[in-house]
C-alpha cells in the first residue's frame with residue numbers, strides 16, 4: 363500500500379463488538395498504523411434493520427466498546443447512513459488507505475460488503491476481510507461430493523475437523539485514535555426505547571466484559587449438568603450467551619476453547635461439553651445454510667412447503683404474541699420473551715410449534731415477532747429454527763411431530779416453577795392441573811382463584827382438533843401433483 367506509517371487505517375466494527383480475539387483488529391494492529399475504529403448504523407444496506415430488542419442491546423454494547431477503547435486511549439467513531447458513503451466520507455476526512463473488517467455472512471450484508479470492497483478497491487483503498495464470527499466460514503464444510511451439508515450430524519462431524527483450534531489474540535493494552543474525525547452522539551440515535559420503555563425487565567450486561575462474565579458463570583454453574591439442565595426452563599441451565607455471540611462480544615472459538623479447557627482440567631465431563639459444543643454447531647449450521655441457500659430467509663427451504671394452506675388469524679396471532687392462548691407453557695414463554703428479550707430454547711420450540719401447527723399461522727409471522735422482541739435475534743438462527751419447527755427446513759422435525767403444550771409442560775416444568783413465574787394468575791393451581799387449567803374441577807379452580815375466561819383465558823384452540831387440522835394441511839401438501 364502506498365500510505366506511510368502515519369496514514370491511518372479504518373477498523374470497521376460490525377457484529378464483532380469486542381477487542382479480544384478479534385482477527386480484524388489483530389490484523390489492523392499488525393499493519394502498525396494509526397487505527398480509526400468506526401461503527402456505522404446502516405438503515406438500508408443490510409436488509410431488515412435490527413428489531414427493538416436488538417436496538418436496545420446495540421445501544422449498550424456500543425457504549426461498552428467505546429468505554430473499552432477510551433480506557434486504551436482511543437474512541438469509537440459513530441456514523442449513521444449508507445455504509446459505503448460513510449466509509450468514503452471517513453476516508454476523505456482522514457486519508458485512510460485500508461479498511462479492516464470481520465466478514466458478515468448473511469446474504470444481503472455479504473453482497474453489500476463485496477460491492478463496497480470492490481468500489482473502495484477501485485478507489486485505491488484496500489479492504490481486508492476476516493472471519494471473526496464463526497468456527498469456519500460458510501463453504502468450508504461440504505459433503506464428500508462437494509455440496510453444502512443439509513443434515514446436521516455429518517455437518518457437525520466435518521465442522522469439528524475443519525475448525526482447528528487457533529490461539530486467541532488478546533485485547534491490546536493501548537489503542538490510540540488519531541485526532542480529527544468526528545462521530546455522532548449515540549444518545550441521538552434513540553436506540554433505547556422510550557414512551558413506553560418496555561425494557562425494564564431486561565437483565566443483561568451487554569458488552570465484552572458481560573459476555574466473559576456470562577461464560578464464566580455458565581462454566582462454573584451450568585456446564586457440568588448441561589445435557590439435562592438445558593431442557594428445564596425453570597432453571598438457569600443454559601449459558602445465555604446467544605446475544606453476546608450474535609453481536610460478537612465473544613467469539614465462538616473463545617467459547618469452545620474455554621469449554622474444552624474446563625474438560626481438560628477435570629471440571630466437567632466431556633459428554634456435557636460435547637452437548638454444548640453441538641449447540642454452537644447448530645449456530646454454525648444455521649449460518650452456513652442461510653449463506654448457501656439465501657432464499658430460505660423468505661421461502662420454505664423445502665419448496666413443497668411453500669404451498670402450505672396457512673390461515674389468516676389476526677386474533678390468534680395477537681393472543682399468541684401477548685401470551686393469552688390459554689395454554690400455560692405457551693403463555694409463559696411469550697411473556698418471558700416480552701419481559702426479558704429472551705426465551706428458553708425448549709419453550710421457543712413449543713411456542714413456535716403452537717403458532718405454525720395449532721394455529722396454522724405462517725412461520726414468517728412468528729419469525730418477524732421474534733426478530734423484533736429477542737435480544738439474540740439472528741437472521742440465520744431464527745429462520746433456520748422456525749423452519750426446523752415448521753418442518754420445512756433442512757434436517758427439520760417431521761411435520762407430523764406436533765408438540766403437545768400440556769405434556770411438554772408436565773415433562774419439562776413438572777413442579778411449575780416456570781409457569782408460575784410468568785403466569786401468576788394460575789399460580790395457586792395444584793401441579794396436577796397447572797398445565798391444563800381447563801381440565802381442573804370447578805372446586806379446584808375456585809379454590810385457586812382462577813375463573814376461566816375471566817382471570818385466565820380458555821384455550822383458543824382444542825389440542826386434538828388443532829392437531830387433526832394441521833395433519834390435514836400436511837396431507838394436502840403430499841396430495842399435490
Ligand code: FAD
Pocket residue numbers: 592600601602603604605607608641642643644645646648705706707710711714732736738739740741743744745747748751
Ligand atoms: P445455550 O443452550 O447455552 O447454547 C449455546 C449457544 O449455542 C447459544 O448461545 C446459541 O448461539 C447456540 N445455539 C443453541 N441452540 C441453538 C439452536 N437451536 N440454533 C442455533 N444456535 C443455537 N438463537 C439465536 O441465537 N437467535 C435467534 O434468533 C433464535 N431464534 C430461534 C427461534 C426458534 C423458533 C427456536 C426454536 C430457536 C431459536 N434460537 C435462536 C435458538 C436457541 O433457542 C437459542 O440460541 C438459545 O435458546 C439461546 O440461549 P443460550 O445462549 O442460553 O443457549
